[in-house]
Amino acid sequence: MFRALTPAALVAVLLAACGPASAEAGDEPVRYDGWRVIEVVLNTPEDLAKMLSVSQAFLASEPALGTQPWVVAPEKLEELARSGLVHRVVHEDFQELLDREQSWLRVRGDGWYENYATYEQINDRIDTIVAQRPDLATKFYIGDSIEGRAVYGLTITSAVGVDKPALLFNGTQHAREWISPMTVMYIADELVAGYDTDAEIRALLDEVVFYIIPVVNPDGYIYSWDSDRMWRKNRRYNGGGKWGVDPNRNWATGWGGPGSSGSPGSSTYRGTAPFSEPETANLRDFILAHDDIVAHIDFHSHAQLILYPFGYDEILPPEPDLTLYEQLSAGLKASIFDVHGATYIAQTAHALYLAGGIMTDWVYDQAQIYSWTIELRPDSADFYGFVLPPDGIILTGEENFEAIKFLAQFLTQPLVIRFPDGRPTLVPEDQATTVAVTIAESGGEFDPNSPRLLWRIGASGPFTATALTPLGANDYEATLPAAPCGTQLQYYFQAETTEQVVVNSPLHAPSTFHVADVGITIYFEDDMESDQGWTVGAPDDDATNGIWNRMDPEGTEYRRKQVQPEDDHSDNGTSCWVTDGRAGSSAYSYNVDDGKTTLTSPMLDLDGSEDPVLSYWRWYHNNAVLHQPDDAFQVDISNDGGASWVNVETSGPEGVLTDGLWYHREFRIADFVTPTAQVKIRVVVSDDGESSLVECALDEVCVFEAGCSGPACPGDLNADGVIDLQDLAQLLGNYGTTSGATYEMGDLDGDADVDLTDLATLLAVYGTTCP
Ligand code: 0X9
Numbered sequence: 001m002f003r004a005l006t007p008a009a010l011v012a013v014l015l016a017a018c019g020p021a022s023a024e025a026g027d028e029p030v031r032y033d034g035w036r037v038i039e040v041v042l043n044t045p046e047d048l049a050k051m052l053s054v055s056q057a058f059l060a061s062e063p064a065l066g067t068q069p070w071v072v073a074p075e076k077l078e079e080l081a082r083s084g085l086v087h088r089v090v091h092e093d094f095q096e097l098l099d100r101e102q103s104w105l106r107v108r109g110d111g112w113y114e115n116y117a118t119y120e121q122i123n124d125r126i127d128t129i130v131a132q133r134p135d136l137a138t139k140f141y142i143g144d145s146i147e148g149r150a151v152y153g154l155t156i157t158s159a160v161g162v163d164k165p166a167l168l169f170n171g172t173q174h175a176r177e178w179i180s181p182m183t184v185m186y187i188a189d190e191l192v193a194g195y196d197t198d199a200e201i202r203a204l205l206d207e208v209v210f211y212i213i214p215v216v217n218p219d220g221y222i223y224s225w226d227s228d229r230m231w232r233k234n235r236r237y238n239g240g241g242k243w244g245v246d247p248n249r250n251w252a253t254g255w256g257g258p259g260s261s262g263s264p265g266s267s268t269y270r271g272t273a274p275f276s277e278p279e280t281a282n283l284r285d286f287i288l289a290h291d292d293i294v295a296h297i298d299f300h301s302h303a304q305l306i307l308y309p310f311g312y313d314e315i316l317p318p319e320p321d322l323t324l325y326e327q328l329s330a331g332l333k334a335s336i337f338d339v340h341g342a343t344y345i346a347q348t349a350h351a352l353y354l355a356g357g358i359m360t361d362w363v364y365d366q367a368q369i370y371s372w373t374i375e376l377r378p379d380s381a382d383f384y385g386f387v388l389p390p391d392g393i394i395l396t397g398e399e400n401f402e403a404i405k406f407l408a409q410f411l412t413q414p415l416v417i418r419f420p421d422g423r424p425t426l427v428p429e430d431q432a433t434t435v436a437v438t439i440a441e442s443g444g445e446f447d448p449n450s451p452r453l454l455w456r457i458g459a460s461g462p463f464t465a466t467a468l469t470p471l472g473a474n475d476y477e478a479t480l481p482a483a484p485c486g487t488q489l490q491y492y493f494q495a496e497t498t499e500q501v502v503v504n505s506p507l508h509a510p511s512t513f514h515v516a517d518v519g520i521t522i523y524f525e526d527d528m529e530s531d532q533g534w535t536v537g538a539p540d541d542d543a544t545n546g547i548w549n550r551m552d553p554e555g556t557e558y559r560r561k562q563v564q565p566e567d568d569h570s571d572n573g574t575s576c577w578v579t580d581g582r583a584g585s586s587a588y589s590y591n592v593d594d595g596k597t598t599l600t601s602p603m604l605d606l607d608g609s610e611d612p613v614l615s616y617w618r619w620y621h622n623n624a625v626l627h628q629p630d631d632a633f634q635v636d637i638s639n640d641g642g643a644s645w646v647n648v649e650t651s652g653p654e655g656v657l658t659d660g661l662w663y664h665r666e667f668r669i670a671d672f673v674t675p676t677a678q679v680k681i682r683v684v685v686s687d688d689g690e691s692s693l694v695e696c697a698l699d700e701v702c703v704f705e706a707g708c709s710g711p712a713c714p715g716d717l718n719a720d721g722v723i724d725l726q727d728l729a730q731l732l733g734n735y736g737t738t739s740g741a742t743y744e745m746g747d748l749d750g751d752a753d754v755d756l757t758d759l760a761t762l763l764a765v766y767g768t769t770c771p
């Protein structure tokens with residue numbers, strides 16, 4: 001019986017049968033031709049033992065009970081059938097999936113985060129970031145890997161502030177988890193890019209130091225690119241044809257314990273001693289040499305988990321740490337969820353499975369640093385596993401960036417002010433805008449009556465305070481006031497602890513603040529609650545099932561995955577367009593089959609627009625492990641009333657996540673067609689067979705641009721639609737101001753003072769109502 005335990009170790013299985021344990025320089029890469037990807041149900045330890053005798057190539061990092069993804073060699077299929085284990089084949093050829101990934105890699109676009117990056121490309125990116133912003137980013141070196149490759153990191157912080165607390169993020173202890181270096185690089189990039197434009201990020205870099213080490217196991221990472229995509233460990237030669245130590249079993253806390261292996265061929269091989277590997281020893285030394293580090297995240301994939309100590313035993317951190325871990329883990333989870341609706345489960349590491357010698361346990365236990373293991377996308381029911389389609393890179397980066405901002409704020413402030421729906425940067429004129437606000441306690445006790453919005457129209461003058469409307473729990477609604485077109489709303493938020501400690505968002509308000517430009521021209525807006533003239537069908541539509549209709553969708557699920565949404569996207573009403581929103585008796589009842597179904601918008605008159613933006617929310621679910629070439633979701637645009645079409649986005653046939661979540665998409669129309677009076681958009685969904693479950697939905701379509709929709713209403717200082725005594729009084733109250741005056745104060749000609757010219761303008765329209 002082979003003692004090797006994980007997919008990487010299936011090469012050890014092959015060793016006995018047909019070849020070398022591991023591809024070496026000059027060898028052919030390891031191939032998985034004809035290996036079936038299966039989902040198997042394991043109810044008892046006996047089931048698990050049976051399955052392990054069929055194949056050691058499970059796709060989870062540890063063999064576990066439950067519904068499990070597995071890979072089985074073709075010659076073992078008969079044995080699998082004989083075993084009586086309940087299973088289904090989800091893909092016929094694992095190698096094909098790996099080959100597809102290779103083809104995705106070849107179509108790398110302009111954007112650095114459009115596809116996975118090699119070790120060299122990551123190092124180049126580190127150098128580029130440092131070259132572009134030497135004031136914010138510096139490079140460090142923690143030592144060499146066992147094959148002599150340098151491990152580099154980035155320090156990201158501003159020159160403001162001294163003795164700042166630091167956060168450490170690392171990726172790629174495990175070689176095949178390619179989303180992990182991309183995610184930490186995304187965090188690095190966003191921190192640097194946001195310093196000049198986002199007051200919240202600026203405050204973070206003024207308050208906190210970030211250490212980011214994207215590839216702590218470079219040899220393994222390169223090996224997973226060049227030789228065996230499923231390689232997990234480092235590249236130590238253990239003798240006897242066995243390679244690699246699992247870095248995440250090589251740390252000292254609980255070293256040698258359960259969930260780690262003493263067999264050099266195992267993919268959870270712990271090594272000969274704690275820190276026997278240069279990769280872990282160097283990382284340990286870096287941490288010990290930096291006593292500014294207060295929190296750490298070790299990024300892995302996959303399964304969407306937020307794990308905190310302990311992992312080596314069924315024990316919990318003592319109080320008050322446990323409470324803090326629970327609060328913080330809940331905040332990380334909520335921050336991630338708010339971005340794209342992805343669910344990451346927060347739990348102790350041992351609740352997943354016991355594993356001795358993991359980094360997170362050591363960092364917490366020995367270095368007294370709050371530490372997490374985050375398992376990134378996809379979720380545990382997904383068969384892409386480590387082969388996450390590349391459009392998942394930015395989505396994963398975006399949601400985890402919110403999480404680390406929350407973490408940094410939590411550790412530096414007694415309360416954290418969060419915005420679950422984001423903060424507006426562009427608002428309609430003369431119309432109030434609401435903002436959802438949530439307060440989390442991060443050490444302080446929150447005074448629920450304290451939260452307020454402070455705002456002003458224009459760049460000077462005092463801020464006006466308005467209380468937030470409580471919505472229950474720690475949720476509130478803030479209302480940004482109506483403001484005239486062309487102005488700028490400047491605003492910040494405050495909340496207090498019961499001990500009157502005031503926390504601002506952004507942190508250093510009012511010397512920095514959030515801004516929203518006022519003025520949106522809306523050309524088309526549809527939350528799908530009424531019929532605005534969309535049409536279903538095209539001459540060559542041939543789908544036999546799942547035809548577009550507008551309704552309140554009925555949610556469907558299939559094998560732990562949401563297939564059709566239960567709810568539309570907009571807050572208002574319940575309807576959206578959906579490819580037959582009925583649930584039926586099974587998820588297959590009303591999904592798209594055998595062809596395509598087309599939904600076309602009414603004619604949109606964009607005449608006179610300058611740079612309109614098309615925005616919508618869409619849902620696309622397709623459970624094919626690899627899309628059939630004709631399976632696609634596509635959005636097209638026309639500027640000749642539908643005579644000709646230009647593609648805006650296509651999901652599928654491959655390289656795209658189709659995981660059944662509402663995603664917001666936004667495009668500049670001029671990037672595709674010249675805006676005319678005859679613009680239409682259409683959404684085409686196709687499924688070339690019946691085998692895959694295809695569901696699509698569309699909601700909140702909007703075409704808009706920044707700018708004023710009509711002539712501004714000069715003189716209406718309080719934006720209530722009439723120019724009356726209140727406006728006059730407002731102007732007269734500020735009359736004679738020589739600098740820093742705002743529109744609202746009476747500066748109608750925008751020269752920052754309130755003088756006779758302004759008064760004359762107001763008197764000329766006095767008593768009128770706005771158009
Ligand atoms: O097993 C690991 O090292 C991590 N999972 S992975 O699939 N990325 O290999 C999880 C470590 C978390 N700790 C425990 N489960 N004890």
Ligand code: ZN
Pocket residue numbers: 173174177300301
């Ligand atoms: Zn891992």
